[in-house]
Structure formats: C-alpha cells, structure tokens
Amino acid sequence: MNILFASPEVVPFAKTGGLADVAGSLPVALKQLGHDVRVITPKYKVTDGKTFHLTPVVESLDVPISNRMETCSILEGTLGDAVPVYFIKNDNYYHRDHLYGDSQGDYPDNAERFIYFSRSILEACKAVNFAPDILHCNDWQTGLAPVYLRKIYQNEPVFARTASVYTVHNLGYQGLFWHYDMHLTGLGWDLFTPNGLEYYGKINLMKGGLLWADLISTVSQKYSEEIQTKEYGHGLEGVLQFRSADLYGIINGVDYSLWNPETDPHIVQNYSVDDLSGKLACKRDLLKEFGLPVNDSWPVLAMISRLDDQKGFDLVAEIVDTLMNMRQNLYFLILGTGHERYHKLFSHIAEKYPKKFGVRLEFNAKLAHKIEAGADMFLMPSRYEPCGLNQIYSLRYGTVPIVRATGGLNDTIKTFQPNANKGAGLGTGIKFNAYKAENLLSAIKNGLKAYKEKKSWEALMIRGMQEDFSWSASAKEYEKLYKKAYEKVHR
Numbered sequence: 001m002n003i004l005f006a007s008p009e010v011v012p013f014a015k016t017g018g019l020a021d022v023a024g025s026l027p028v029a030l031k032q033l034g035h036d037v038r039v040i041t042p043k044y045k046v047t048d049g050k051t052f053h054l055t056p057v058v059e060s061l062d063v064p065i066s067n068r069m070e071t072c073s074i075l076e077g078t079l080g081d082a083v084p085v086y087f088i089k090n091d092n093y094y095h096r097d098h099l100y101g102d103s104q105g106d107y108p109d110n111a112e113r114f115i116y117f118s119r120s121i122l123e124a125c126k127a128v129n130f131a132p133d134i135l136h137c138n139d140w141q142t143g144l145a146p147v148y149l150r151k152i153y154q155n156e157p158v159f160a161r162t163a164s165v166y167t168v169h170n171l172g173y174q175g176l177f178w179h180y181d182m183h184l185t186g187l188g189w190d191l192f193t194p195n196g197l198e199y200y201g202k203i204n205l206m207k208g209g210l211l212w213a214d215l216i217s218t219v220s221q222k223y224s225e226e227i228q229t230k231e232y233g234h235g236l237e238g239v240l241q242f243r244s245a246d247l248y249g250i251i252n253g254v255d256y257s258l259w260n261p262e263t264d265p266h267i268v269q270n271y272s273v274d275d276l277s278g279k280l281a282c283k284r285d286l287l288k289e290f291g292l293p294v295n296d297s298w299p300v301l302a303m304i305s306r307l308d309d310q311k312g313f314d315l316v317a318e319i320v321d322t323l324m325n326m327r328q329n330l331y332f333l334i335l336g337t338g339h340e341r342y343h344k345l346f347s348h349i350a351e352k353y354p355k356k357f358g359v360r361l362e363f364n365a366k367l368a369h370k371i372e373a374g375a376d377m378f379l380m381p382s383r384y385e386p387c388g389l390n391q392i393y394s395l396r397y398g399t400v401p402i403v404r405a406t407g408g409l410n411d412t413i414k415t416f417q418p419n420a421n422k423g424a425g426l427g428t429g430i431k432f433n434a435y436k437a438e439n440l441l442s443a444i445k446n447g448l449k450a451y452k453e454k455k456s457w458e459a460l461m462i463r464g465m466q467e468d469f470s471w472s473a474s475a476k477e478y479e480k481l482y483k484k485a486y487e488k489v490h491r
Contacts, residue, residue: 003037004132006121008141013047019169028080029475042094043087052077058127063120066184088120111177115184118144122153134482135164140175143209150212163485166213171227171234175205215485219387220408221249252387253471259393266369273465286374290358299451300331302375307338312381318437324353334359372397381440385409395464401429428464
C-alpha cells in the first residue's frame with residue numbers, strides 16, 4: 001500500500017512528546033512490511049537542514065489559507081534507511097524557537113499554523129505526485145486533513161482511492177480556537193455546527209479528524225473504551241460514542257535497539273534474561289548516582305515522569321511520608337520536572353529522608369536508563385495514560401511495574417498472581433484500580449511483600465523480560481487497520 005503518515009513532530013527531527021517517537025518508528029516498521037511509506041511534517045527551526053541532509057524537491061507551492069495563498073517549499077529527508085520524509089517549509093509559521101509555544105504560553109497563531117499544515121498535506125501529495133491509499137493523520141495538528149480530503153480533494157485523481165485513518169495520542173489536547181478563526185479553514189461556515197467543527201462556540205480541530213476520518217485509532221484498547229466515558233472523554237465522549245464502531249486501540253511499540261539491558265551503553269553492567277547478575281551492579285551504581293548509602297537488601301522504587309496530577313503525583317504526595325516510615329525499608333527515587341509545588345515537596349522530602357529518598361528535577365536521558373536498569377520496581381499511578389512507554393521499558397529491564405489499571409498501563413501489564421500456575425506464579429506486574437492513595441499504598445505493599453520471596457520475584461522479572469512490544473507487532477496491527485479503512489472506502 002501507499003501510505004502517507006502525517007505528524008506535527010517526528011524523531012529525530014523534532015520532539016516534544018511521545019507522538020514524535022511513534023512517528024519516528026512506526027513508518028520504518030511499516031516499510032519493513034513492504035509498504036511504500038512516506039512521512040510529512042513541518043520544517044521547524046530545530047530541524048537542521050545540513051545535519052539531516054535535507055534537499056529541496058518542490059521550490060514553491062501555493063497553499064490556500066483563508067481567502068489567500070501562502071507559499072511554502074518542500075524539502076526531503078530520510079527516516080531510517082529508506083523512508084522519505086517531506087518537510088513543509090514556511091519560515092513565517094515554523095521557524096521559531098519552539099514547536100507550539102514558549103514560556104509565555106501557546107503561540108497565538110497556532111490555529112493558522114496547523115490549519116495551513118493540514119491543507120499543505122493534501123497539496124504536497126499533488127506536488128510530488130504521490131497517490132496514497134492511506135492518509136494516516138495524528139493528533140489535533142493534522143485534524144483537518146481528513147476533512148479537506150472529503151470536502152475538497154475527494155475528486156482529485158491523486159486521491160481517487162485514498163482512505164483516512166486518524167490517531168488520537170492524547171485526547172486532552174484538542175486544538176481549540178475561537179470561532180473567528182473559522183475563515184482560515186476555507187471550509188465555509190456551514191461546517192461550524194455541533195455536528196461539525198463547532199465545540200461550545202469554538203473550533204475543535206481534533207473533532208474534524210474524529211468525524212471525517214474513515215477509521216479512528218488510539219494507543220491502547222483500554223483507552224479507546226475510556227475516552228467514550230464522561231470521566232475520560234474531555235467533552236468529546238459523545239462524538240467517540242457516535243464513531244465507536246470505527247474506533248480501534250493499538251498499543252505503541254518500543255525501540256528495543258535503544259531500550260535493552262543486554263546492549264544499553266548507559267548502564268554500568270549489561271545483563272539479560274539468562275544472566276541477571278548485572279542488575280545488582282546497576283542498582284548499586286544508581287544509588288551512588290543519587291548519593292544514597294547502598295544496602296543491597298532494600299528494594300528501589302522509582303518514577304520517571306512529568307510531575308503533575310495526571311501522572312498520579314497527588315496520590316504519591318499523600319503517601320510519601322508513610323512509605324519513608326514503614327517497617328520495611330526501601331529507597332524511593334524520582335526523575336522529572338513539572339509543577340512547582342511538586343518540585344518544592346520532593347526537594348523537602350529529600351532533605352527529610354536523606355538516606356532513603358532521592359530526586360532529580362531534570363530531564364536526563366542517561367539517568368533514565370540507569371533508573372530502568374537499577375530499580376527493582378517502577379511506579380506509574382496515572383489518573384489516565386493513553387499508552388505509556390516506561391512500563392514497557394521496565395518489563396524489558398526486569399524492573400517490576402506497579403501501575404494503575406488505566407489505558408495502556410492496563411493493556412500492557414498482566415496482573416501478578418503469585419500462587420497461580422501450580423505455585424510458579426503468573427503475570428508481569430502489580431495493578432490497582434481505584435484512583436485513591438490507599439489503593440496505591442496497598443499496591444506498593446504488595447510489591448514489597450512479593451520482593452521478599454526471591455525465587456518468585458525472579459520468575460516475575462523473567463516473565464516481564466520475555467514480553468515483546470516491538471514495533472513490528474504494532475505495525476502488523478496498523479496494517480490490518482489500513483486494510484479495513486481501504487475496504488470501507490472501496491466497498
């Protein structure tokens with residue numbers, strides 16, 4: 001199939017979040033399945049043309065915005081060994097220090113910037129003469145592309161056989177803008193209705209993708225169910241219920257060439273499912289990194305996360321003193337940045353418990369690898385989590401996840417049952433359901449209890465290390481989804 005993958009950010013060219021990782025990996029995995037895959041993304045200031053060997057393929061392309069034309073050019077680079085990437089270059093829109101905003105907030109013209117990008121996706125196909133079977137759009141920044149496909153470009157020869165797929169990576173970010181920006185779309189005010197792009201008096205760009213794409217996906221089966229409820233739907237649960245027959249959940253893959261204890265260059269000693277001896281060396285190295293005294297018998301509980309309520313830090317704040325004062329000693333390590341109140345709280349806790357608690361208020365990729373390798377348990381008590389990746393990394397490193405049963409955390413972690421399977425045990429991690437501090441504390445206590453049973457604990461580690469969440473498996477699921485979308489359009 002001919003597949004055009006549209007994303008506002010792509011690793012290694014530009015990144016603010018997990019979408020960029022998906023966009024940098026899934027197209028490569030689809031290419032390996034034999035498809036002609038191409039990627040399209042804006043050319044940001046951070047994307048250095050010389051570093052990535054970008055070459056011009058279209059010198060000048062007029063793209064409609066409102067009642068005028070804005071000119072861009074198209075550059076081409078390569079993802080992996082052989083996936084072409086088209087960059088929409090318009091310096092007025094994209095040559096800025098950040099992708100979506102700065103310390104003052106979102107850029108005030110984000111509506112115009114990404115309405116333009118959505119329209120340029122379709123115009124670029126015509127300009128480079130690429131006829132996609134599948135147009136795969138991602139998040140609010142590309143939400144209007146499926147609308148343009150159906151409303152304006154449907155009868156163009158290059159799109160005669162094109163079906164669209166729209167993926168929601170986080171429903172919390174919808175691309176909401178005031179209604180005066182509607183003229184920028186060029187779609188006409190007849191689409192500014194509750195059955196169209198209108199959302200409580202504003203334009204909702206994500207709603208466009210949800211209503212006009214042929215099929216919709218999100219990044220776990222559980223999350224696809226959750227977002228149809230008021231609790232998780234962020235006001236779009238009615239739209240998602242309306243499209244429920246066309247809504248699918250596919251777990252993100254991970255890049256095991258980067259996250260693998262057998263080959264990881266960032267850890268003090270490599271180890272494998274067949275030889276776990278290096279994990280103790282990694283634990284000792286991690287504790288020294290945090291300036292904590294080393295006691296091999298104390299388990300290490302760790303978190304790598306943005307410090308905010310969505311990630312469960314309001315629950316952690318309630319129980320952290322209890323954890324530090326329990327009869328069973330443990331270390332608790334946190335890496336990340338976020339809300340100032342958590343910066344202050346955890347800095348205070350580190351001073352209060354200098355031999356047990358460590359915090360680094362930063363983003364540090366090397367230390368993240370050391371934590372995955374050196375910790376015994378990894379904590380993810382999220383309020384909601386569309387997919388999550390760290391729990392999958394933790395499995396591969398033999399670091400037992402303790403997670404709330406939401407979204408991708410629920411779908412990727414199998415509940416630990418120590419007495420099942422004739423006493424050999426089943427499962428890969430510990431889960432809790434209700435979003436309450438006492439439930440989180442109980443889950444951690446269950447982990448500490450299990451940690452004491454060394455033989456059972458090692459079996460739990462090994463089961464996790466044997467799980468496979470590689471992109472090749474996820475790509476095959478997307479391949480099935482593309483075929484369904486194509487058949488829906490052509491039946």
